[in-house]
């Protein structure tokens with residue numbers, strides 16, 4: 001325990017008891033502060049999540065498959081929201097570091113040059129799931145978390161030209 005804390009405890013011990021008037025006054029101050037706070041507009045959680053170093057890095061596994069890991073959390077974002085792979089097999093992991101939010105991952109229907117049907121239908125807090133698919137025609141493949149599509153949880157996978 002540090003010295004400052006000890007000093008505070010000592011001071012509290014020697015403080016004379018306050019009367020009911022003082023208690024009422026401090027209660028009124030607390031109310032005033034709370035009322036002040038309630039004026040602020042509700043906002044979406046900030047993206048303060050720290051992303052792991054491996055997120056978004058496309059690597060080739062020993063079996064020759066391209067691997068990439070995306071992260072999401074207690075916000076409405078994929079990190080990174082954009083990445084590029086070469087045509088060929090892809091092993092994509094989505095890691096949900098959230099304590100509260102459940103997400104999913106799917107390629108947006110009817111948007112890319114071809115439909116990639118593999119998806120992660122449900123990714124609970126703390127879960128990490130992997131799908132494998134083949135990246136075919138070059139172009140941009142939009143993906144989304146359909147639970148939070150309205151909150152802008154989307155991204156784009158680009159398949160480069162061969």
Ligand SMILES: [Cu+2]
Pocket residue numbers: 076102103104145146147148153
């Ligand atoms: Cu989501």
